[in-house]
Amino acid sequence: MATTHRQAPATPALTHALSAAAHGLPVFPLSPGKQPAVRSPHRDDPGRATCRGECGRPGHGVHDATTDPAAVRALFAAAPRATGYGIACGRDPYHLIGIDLDRSSPLEPASAVELRQLALQQLFAVPDTVTVLTPSGGRHLWLAGPPATAVPNSAGRLAPGVDVRGAGGYLVGPGSVTARGAYRLLPGTGRLPPARCPDALLRLLAPAPAPAPAPRPTGHPASGQGLLHFVLAAREGQRNTRLFWAACRACEHDLGPAFLDALADAAVRTGLPAPEARATIASATRLTTPARRA
Structure with a gap:
């Protein structure tokens, strides 16, 4: 990223950003609205909207983030009204x-x-x-x-x-x-x-890629009965964890809402309160279904 040699005045935001950069955290300036403070060099050129800094100019938001103190100062010099700084995630050394x-x-x-x-x-x-x-x-x-x-x-x-x-x-x-x-x-x-x-x-x-979908089961196959028995066999201290695991497997195999209700009833029979059983199944559905459909 090309930067100028202009030095930013010492501000609290710059001081904090330089300290973070010295600890290996890539930083860039933010506006009071928590948005990147350096204006895009492509704001009048929609054809360059996909540029991520390849042009060599600052103004690409999180893609400007750097640990180089000279580059940090140059970014803040280009954004004199910055009152904060962003820390890029997923980057070396901490990812x-x-x-x-x-x-x-x-x-x-x-x-x-x-x-x-x-x-x-x-x-x-x-x-x-x-x-x-x-x-x-x-x-x-x-x-x-x-x-x-x-x-x-x-x-x-x-x-x-x-x-x-x-x-x-x-x-x-x-x-x-x-x-x-x-x-x-x-x-x-x-x-x-x-x-x-x-x-x-x-x-x-970061769930693993879902395998190719298996044929949709109908009714309550043997695997579904096995899940019910797994939940019914739960002892105190295992009820919530077993129900969550079984509900995840049921969602993965599209066993349907009626089967999830049967799992909840099985958990209640073991002593798990009904509201907790419903909340556990909702959590399993929320976590498993998006990953499967992605």
Whole structure:
């Protein structure tokens, strides 16, 4: 990316961006509206809308992100009204994955409860990691992904109120000031590196390509009966996890809403409360069906 030698004046946004870049995080300037602050060089040329910086000029949003301090200064010089900075996800060295938890309840983000329930169902722990508090009362969790896995951006697919920032996306960096307020580090997390993304969570974020669809089963095949027996055999402490697994398999094989109702009834017979059974099946449907139809 070609940049000028013009130096940006020292501003809080630039200072924070340079600090992030020094820690290996690719950055670029943001406006108070959290949008890229450098105007596109192709704004009057629709034919170049697909350019991702190949032209050598700044103004390509997240594709401008860099760790080179001279290039960071040049980007901020081209955006004197920038009040924040973005951090590109999916790039070396951390291949950052951002888990965006929506607006808080008085005690914690409601979406954090959804994430915790998902972690219990899928048997992974949400690790201690860099956490950024947002002006709306939500929070961003930073996780490190593997180089060979491209995690896509998504909104609400993982769980209600939980968005994901992956390859091609960006997070607003701590120290940024936007029209709604400031982004700041949760005390005690700034000293942490981005924690490694748990394998079970990574499989949900970047599911393997679906195999070729099998012939649609009719009625309740033997595999469906096996799923029912699997749920009915659950003991205390296994009920939710077994129901979630069985519901995922039922969705993958298109066993239909009536069979999912039968699974819920089976779980209730083992002692699982009916509202919890319905919520678990809804979560399994939400996670499995989009991946299968993609």
